[in-house]
Amino acid sequence: MNLYDIAIRRPVFTAMMMIALVVFGILGYQTLPINLLPSLDIPIVSVITILPGASPEVMESDVTDVLESAVNTIEGIKQITSYSGQGVSQVTVTFTLERDIDIAAQDVRDKVSGALGQLPLDAEPPIVQKFDVNSQPMLWMALAGLDARELSDYADQVVKPQLQAVPGVGNILVPGFREPMMRIWIDRDKLAAHRLTVTDVIVALGRENLELPGGFIEGPVTELAVRNLGLFETVDDFDAMIVATVDGRPIRLSDIGFTQLGVADERGGARYNMTPTLGIGVATRSGANLVDVNRAARQRMEELSKDFPPGLFYDVAFDGAEYVEKSIENVQVDIVYGAILAILVVFVFLRSWRSTFIVSLAIPTSLIATFGFMRVFGFSLNNLTTLALALSVGVVIDDAIIVLENIYRHQEEGESRVTAALSGTREIALAAMAATFSIAAVFIPVA
Known part of the structure; x- marks a missing residue:
């Protein structure tokens, strides 16, 4: 017994299978990742x-x-x-x-x-x-309102870790970030008076500002690791550093200059609405839902803004999810329009609302069920897949029209509905399958 024999002789089973495919497609659509383009492994x-x-x-x-x-x-x-x-x-x-x-x-x-x-x-x-095409940041936010050091420190210590914890976020880019650093200012006259050079200061920094392993202290039942805490952490630590000993007297860094807490040199910058800002770029992880990730990141940023220091503010400069949603929504509307036009064309030629309704059932059933198989095989909802669905609207009803017309011919010859359905389907089933597979074969090299 062939598949079409089962579908015709067991209508309840056929209806339940169609409903199951529709439910399967709806569940798959709800969990489909949404991206601008499909995930491509470009070498x-x-x-x-x-x-x-x-x-x-x-x-x-x-x-x-x-x-x-x-x-x-x-x-x-x-x-x-x-x-x-x-x-x-x-x-x-x-x-x-x-x-x-x-x-x-x-x-x-x-x-x-x-x-x-x-x-x-x-x-x-x-x-x-x-x-990775989809690893580029599709959400950009501008952070401003503080000086360069405080802004960079807050973005690195608070904002960036919180955004990295959002599910689906792959990377956070912070253009305009200036790393905090200690700046040592040397007085040339004082340096010469102590018969020292800048090289002596550099050598002293490498010698004193250093953390080395201290080995272990072993006891009868215990073992303790020893650390030499030699790294300087404050301005006073640097100023108290001994650069050299001249005539038996230690020369400290404060004797020849001073230390200042600052930020790295400004090699680049970011501006938003002519205001110096710090950029926050959110890149999604491969395979993640772009729309959900951007929405969650914006929500997390809104929660963080409630605890911002006085004067600090942020604004969303670009959200690629809005463009992706708009683009996919336009294609989905085109699919609906195409389906309606295809149904009208079928009615014009068949001149029967009943036959048109039967043929038209193939469009929503096939398209909705496709979402479930897209989810199973790892596809995402993007511009290319939605365009492919739009192209398939007319294809999915071709076989239905051919089979229905052949069944109708058998009914005109005096056969019953069941006999006409069996005979009409059996006669052209192989030809319809050949036509469908030939169309699919054309797209196999592209896939």
Whole structure:
């Protein structure tokens, strides 16, 4: 007994299966992740290295060329591009589409690790990361109202950890952030009077501002770890540091200058409505629901704003979820319009409301059930998948029209409804399936 025989002879079972598919699709739609574009594993890996204070020429010769030579031997490379700027080097490796992005990224990490010994000692460890379309921040907020040091400190210590705890958040970017640091101001005349140089101060900082392991203190039944707390934490600690001993007298840092708590040099900045601000960019984790993540992040920020220090305020500069929702909503409206037009066209040619209603049932049943299978197979609701659903509106009723017309022909020949349904479906079932599978086969290479 074929599938269409079961569907015709057992109408209650058929109706329950259709209802089950519709319920399955509704449940899947409620949990479908919503993104602007589908999750694509583009085989692009970038290596970012920072060497503070280095010129672009030094970065190119000492960092970029070394890393390019290291990764150039990896199999499957299509293109290597690089950028060398003030204190930063970025090497972008593009692989062929056949390469698995995870394996390619691991190969790059292995090659970069082997080249670490050839990089300058002051260079920070290279950062190897994969390119992800959906990992770009789709929510930007502006934080302002305090001076640079207080603003950066509050964003780093309070706002950033709270936003990172939001489910689905993958990364938080803070452009304009200026890291707190101690600034040591040296009086040249005092330094010369004590017969010292700036190098002596630098050496003293490296010698005194240092924390070393102290080993263990062992007892009969206990063992205690010893730490040498040598790191300076306050301005007074730095000022009290002994730089050198001249003529038997210790020369402290306060004798030749002073220490000031400040922030890093301003190498860049952010403005919102012509006001100096600190940017907060929220990037979703791969596979997370963009709309839900942005909504939760905005809600968390609203809760934090109730406890902001006096003068601090924030504003939402850009929310990509609004654009995504609007875009997908427009496509969904187009799907509804397309379905209505398709039903009207069917009625014009069939000239029967009953036949039109039967054929039209294929549209909502097929589309709604598709949401459930999209959820099972890991698809998201995005511009491409909604466009695919729009294209399939006309396709899903083609077979229904052909089968219904053949059944109607058998009824005109005097057969009963059940016999006509069985005979009409059996005659063209294979042809209808062939037509449907041929259309699906066209899109298999694209998928």
